[in-house]
Amino acid sequence: MCRWLSYSGAPIFLEKLIFEPEFSLIAQSLRARKAAVATNGDGFGVGWYGERPIPGLYRDILPAWADPNLKSLAHQIRAKTFFAHVRASTGTATSRANCHPFAQGRWLFMHNGQIGGYDRIRRRLDALIPDELYARRGGTTDSELIFLALFGFGLETDPPAALRRTVAAIGDAMAAADITEPFRMTAALSDGCSVWAVRYATDETPPSLFFCSEDEQRLIVSEPLDGDFDHWHQMPPGHLLVTDCAGRLDLEPFSP
Template sequence: MCRWLAYSGDPLQISRVVLDTKHSLVAQSLNSPLGAETVNGDGFGLGWYGPSRDPGDAPAVFHSIEPAWHDENLRELAQAVESQLFFAHVRAAAGPPIQQTNCHPFRYGRWLFMHNGAIAGFAAMKRELLLEVAPEFFLGIRGTTDSELVFHLALTHGLMDEPIEAMARTLRRIEEAGRAHGVTAAVQGTFAVTDGATVWAFRYSSEHRSRTLFHSEDIDVLRAMYPDFERLRVFGTRARLIVSEPLNDLPGAFIEVPESTAVVVTPDGAYEHQPFLAPA
């Protein structure tokens, strides 16, 4: 499917995690040991916020259909841009064509969204779900992926007011539509959304066997564990990462997010875990 990461914290050069770590996102685009596909070479995208955390500020985005390991612009951009909150995504297309409008992250106003996984039976239910997108969001759909439709359905269901509740309503609605078309397990994946201040990430699938998801350990804890590990010094004390798979091999550096869980990274850098559509 795909690989992604979300960073929040003190301003950080994007290349520090997208390019420079042992298992960076670009490295995962070529070799993803924990992914459904080993290679994720069907385009990539970045979304980042400027130095202000003003909630009215919209993020910048950059999309390319080049494989991440092959695109010189990605290296130039990632080394030049520092951001206190950014999303990065490498794509393995599950059917929709390889085009810029199908690359994550997707943007609406100040919001960013990305997904790893798939909606089973999407072609059968696509028209029905598209017609449920509110008119004020409908024209924002520019591509053909299930992921972009999930985002705009979530906006319709109140994402900008209640992110966790809106994602729950959206995925339950997709499951309902799937059952009507004979699909018993429609939803698979991990999802991330941000308004530029808070990050919400979700690990959920209808079968409760979701794609992998991890978040970083507190940086002060890691420095105490590994006082001689030089690379930790580039990160500020509020640095937080949510990733499809760990970026290094340090034991304890990344913590697996439980199945059917929502993870929240607050503006002050705290992690919060909440059950999300957990089985009864």
């Protein structure tokens, strides 16, 4: 399973998040502690919101620990909102188009998990993507499909409802195809001000997700970045976490 982090708050240099912590995202790409797969070396990506409303994006197929450009960029880029992701493929190709985060307009999205039986219903699920966005589908992952499908379920006006409706539509397609493999996900979505993060599964084992909020900084992570567990809170299964640029942090039940 992939590992990811979301940061929002006072502007910070990216290296403070992905290189410097004891259990940084780069460390997790080599040896994750709370994932079924320890190594996440099938590409990486970072997205950020700086002075412009449209996010910046840098993705590549190298393992995150092996890209010298990432080290240099992380030392220079300072922003108020970051997404970062290291990928462990669940069967799709290692290509730049399949690396997270994904961007469309002002939106960023990243995901960890898998739609059960995805290969069996991929053609059916493709129909959830609005016609005007289908040409934007550059890769083959279920993650990108989920992101683009959100636009057809009202993302621009009501992100939490769009997440619920998209997950429900995927569940309906799985049921119609008699798929018994679980649908597991953690995902993060941002418009540059707010971040919506969800932890969900159709069985009892959703991927791990933690959060902390202190000193004008709000972090949502697949795994804690340090060993000080007093300030990390595990997100309950079946919940949605919402943060915004005013410092709000709300946790609410998530049910399709």
